[in-house]
Amino acid sequence: MGIEFLVRARRVTLALTVLAALAGAVYGGLAFGLAIALGSLWSVGNVLFLEAFARLLVAGRLGRTPAMRDVAAVLGGLPALLLGGWALLAGGLPLLAVTLGFWILFAVVVLKGLGLALARSLDFATGRSGESPRAAVRRPLPSRRTQGLTGWALVALLAGGMVLWATAAPKPQAPAEHPAAAAPAGEHAAEGHAADAAPGAAEGHAAGGGHASGHPEGVPEMPTIPGVLAKLLPHAAWAQAFFVWENLFYALLAGVFLIVAVRWAFARPKLVPDRPQALVELIVEGAHDFLTGTFGPEMARYVPFVGSLFFYILTMNWMGMVPFLKAPTSSLNTTAAMAVVVFLYVQYTAIRHQGLFGYLHHMAGSPRDAIGWAVAPVLLPIELMGELIKPVSLAARLFGNIFGEDLLIAVFIGIGAAIMAWQPAPVGFPIHVLFMFLGLIMSAVQALVFSLLTAVYLYMALPHGHDEEHHGAGSGAQPAHA
Amino acid sequence: MPYQSALGLALPLAIGLAALGSGIGLGLIGRAVMDAIGRQPEAAGKLFVPMILGFAFCEALTIYAFITMFMLSGRIQ
Numbered sequence: 001m002g003i004e005f006l007v008r009a010r011r012v013t014l015a016l017t018v019l020a021a022l023a024g025a026v027y028g029g030l031a032f033g034l035a036i037a038l039g040s041l042w043s044v045g046n047v048l049f050l051e052a053f054a055r056l057l058v059a060g061r062l063g064r065t066p067a068m069r070d071v072a073a074v075l076g077g078l079p080a081l082l083l084g085g086w087a088l089l090a091g092g093l094p095l096l097a098v099t100l101g102f103w104i105l106f107a108v109v110v111l112k113g114l115g116l117a118l119a120r121s122l123d124f125a126t127g128r129s130g131e132s133p134r135a136a137v138r139r140p141l142p143s144r145r146t147q148g149l150t151g152w153a154l155v156a157l158l159a160g161g162m163v164l165w166a167t168a169a170p171k172p173q174a175p176a177e178h179p180a181a182a183a184p185a186g187e188h189a190a191e192g193h194a195a196d197a198a199p200g201a202a203e204g205h206a207a208g209g210g211h212a213s214g215h216p217e218g219v220p221e222m223p224t225i226p227g228v229l230a231k232l233l234p235h236a237a238w239a240q241a242f243f244v245w246e247n248l249f250y251a252l253l254a255g256v257f258l259i260v261a262v263r264w265a266f267a268r269p270k271l272v273p274d275r276p277q278a279l280v281e282l283i284v285e286g287a288h289d290f291l292t293g294t295f296g297p298e299m300a301r302y303v304p305f306v307g308s309l310f311f312y313i314l315t316m317n318w319m320g321m322v323p324f325l326k327a328p329t330s331s332l333n334t335t336a337a338m339a340v341v342v343f344l345y346v347q348y349t350a351i352r353h354q355g356l357f358g359y360l361h362h363m364a365g366s367p368r369d370a371i372g373w374a375v376a377p378v379l380l381p382i383e384l385m386g387e388l389i390k391p392v393s394l395a396a397r398l399f400g401n402i403f404g405e406d407l408l409i410a411v412f413i414g415i416g417a418a419i420m421a422w423q424p425a426p427v428g429f430p431i432h433v434l435f436m437f438l439g440l441i442m443s444a445v446q447a448l449v450f451s452l453l454t455a456v457y458l459y460m461a462l463p464h465g466h467d468e469e470h471h472g473a474g475s476g477a478q479p480a481h482a
Numbered sequence: 483m484p485y486q487s488a489l490g491l492a493l494p495l496a497i498g499l500a501a502l503g504s505g506i507g508l509g510l511i512g513r514a515v516m517d518a519i520g521r522q523p524e525a526a527g528k529l530f531v532p533m534i535l536g537f538a539f540c541e542a543l544t545i546y547a548f549i550t551m552f553m554l555s556g557r558i559q
Contacts, residue, residue, distance in 0.1 A: 295533050393542055402547030403552075449538040452531060
């Protein structure tokens with residue numbers, strides 16, 4: 001067995017140790033996790049010591065001068081390891097955890113050895129060309145950079161999932177017990193903090209109520225970055241404020257993401273586009289063709305507005321699927337703000353194209369004869385109401401759909417965790433994945449509906465939308481005239 | 483009957499009723515569009531936007547019931 005084997009085993013062990021320690025800290029408290037980490041580190045130290053010892057022996061047999069590092073490791077390592085082991089055993093850490101940590105390295109070595117022994121079948125499974133176990137061991141390691149990036153990315157992913165789970169598990173009844181959750185923290189800190197804890201709890205409570213936009217407590221929600229921060233730092237005012245403003249933060253994040261992505265794709269625009277540029281051009285062209293094809297060439301002017309709305313909303317909706325992010329559109333505030341913008345822009349467009357009197361004439365039902373003028377006072381409020389109900393329904397539709405969809409996913413994550421609660425590992429049955437696929441589709445459809453309705457309203461505000469029969473709110477469903 | 487029980491009974495029922503109506507409406511729209519496409523497949527592109535809009539208007543009614551439920555479900559406690 002080459003030394004690479006041990007190096008690989010050590011790296012895997014370190015990664016596993018991080019995960020195991022995290023899981024232990026989540027489950028059995030901080031001391032438990034620390035004990036796992038220390039036990040594992042101690043066994044890794046043993047292996048390092050043995051490695052140095054073996055190198056010394058080999059060097060002695062071959063008659064080479066041994067490396068000073070190895071000599072130092074062997075001479076200094078023995079007392080250090082003994083001392084460390086004694087401290088571990090006598091330090092009062094949970095022995096079970098120490099033993100568990102100690103066994104991680106051995107488990108990795110055994111599993112890796114098994115994998116090598118089964119290399120042929122593994123080759124078959126992974127589609128790699130068959131190589132002998134010997135060659136697999138001697139294969140040069142990938143560059144440190146690649147190793148580090150992929151390995152630690154994997155570890156971060158798993159650890160993130162674990163933290164996510166740990167914070168999500170007590171969620172279903174979480175917001176209601178906000179004060180209860182803050183109280184032990186206050187108790188723990190000191191009696192003097194008791195007065196401190198109360199406003200913090202109240203603030204958290206208000207934050208929960210405020211950010212769910214008037215929804216009752218007890219709505220399960222997936223943790224978000226501001227939410228986790230606010231939970232970790234119940235006394236920090238900035239964390240609480242961040243939590244209250246999280247929808248705004250995520251909405252800004254979506255906008256920044258879009259701007260940066262498009263800027264990056266068009267950093268050096270070329271006549272023959274590279275991949276990112278081609279993708280963005282394809283998307284923009286698709287939006288342009290769709291709008292002008294459906295509504296006519298005069299809509300080309302509104303492609304930037306409607307298209308940006310679509311991709312902005314799509315990005316925000318899909319953010320709800322990403323762990324630690326939240327769909328800002330699952331708050332009525334975000335959708336209402338967008339609906340108000342659309343409303344104002346539509347009214348502006350109508351007045352701009354029809355003139356103020358034409359606009360009023362239109363609002364009065366376009367009277368032409370005496371009877372028309374006679375019923376105008378009745379029609380005017382109806383038309384006005386029809387105009388005003390548009391943004392309300394726009395906002396409520398988007399909010400309701402996205403909120404319901406995210407709620408569904410959160411509820412099913414809770415169910416998945418409940419299914420697997422009989423065993424100690426922090427995993428849930430991924431039952432929600434089905435609903436995430438549904439959510440992906442629904443998000444896209446809702447983004448399309450919002451921007452399409454905006455396009456319809458804009459189209460109706462244009463002069464020639466005038467002749468068509470479109471009284472009442474929902475009549476815009478006939479824009480496809482040719 | 484205390485109003486909490488009344489709400490607890492009525493809210494799911496209200497959602498269900500709204501969903502029933504929306505479902506019928508969605509089904510009608512979907513059937514009509516399918517018929518139309520079957521009759522004239524080249525019109526599929528033109529039918530898409532009105533179909534989506536019809537879906538949106540139809541489904542909005544359930545969403546209103548859903549939002550109403552969330553506004554009221556806080557009172558059941």
